Amino acid sequence: MGNHHHEDERYSKLYSRAPHGEIPSDERVRDALEVGGRAGEPDTLDSGSVTVPRASARKLTVLNNLTLDGVMQGPGRRDEDTRHGFGEGGWAQAYADVVLGEYLGSGMGSIHELVLGRRTWEDFAAFWPTQEDNPFSALLGTLTKHVASRTLHDPLAWANSRLLPGDAVQAVAELLALPGPDLLCMGSGKLLHGLMGAGLVDEYTLLIHPLVLGRGERMFAEGLPRTEFKLVEAITTTTGVIIAVYRPDR
DSSP states (O other): OGGGHHHHHHHGGGGOOSOOTTSOHHHHHHHTTOOOOOOOOTTOOOOTTOOOOOOOSSOEEEEEEEETTOBOSOOSOTTSOOGGGOOOTTTTGGGOOHHHHHHHHHGGGSOEEEEEEHHHHHHHHHHGGGOTTOHHHHHHHHSOEEEEOSSOOSSOSSTTEEEOOSSHHHHHHHHHTSSSSEEEEESOHHHHHHHHHTTOOOEEEEEEESOOOSOSOBSSOTTOOOOOEEEEEEEEOTTSOEEEEEEEOO
């Protein structure tokens, strides 16, 4: 890894919210794919583990950082999500490298819409609109962002953000039945649990880090239905992160 020291240092900013003028534009775009570890969305509606009938016209993909023991909380910054006394924030920073950066960057060419829980949306909305020198800020502003919340009200301040009506899981199922770009969910723990429980997720891109925390909110929580998966892609980075793409074996 010695030959890549300077590149690895730059790619560690994948997990940073702060702007870095020295990073070329394409690398700053990769920075934007920091996966928020907002594990709980306390005011998000969900349908538990009840399967929601769907007619799929487009795909729902999940992209999240995980530890070996399944923790998704606070990967990006120490103060990102300290609820329930979680003090391990920023655990993913040390594992960023060129391989991970290039993989995440390659996915930015596809058009999609975002599905976010309230806490994840608020975290993104507080940061990205202020980053005028970052080209990804403008890109995020143009994407449609579907937000699950019972406390927010339309119109939402961040451009092209809209509330999911009624039950959030049912609303996402209805979105999936309509023609349009594929959907991407990042972070958004409680909303994600509802989507997984309802069988609405078509693909999981999991960035699995060689680390056990022993505490923190987990992505695959108790109460989810048994699900078997097919591994469709696996890449190992220089720091031991496994980029694993799974699809439910339906």
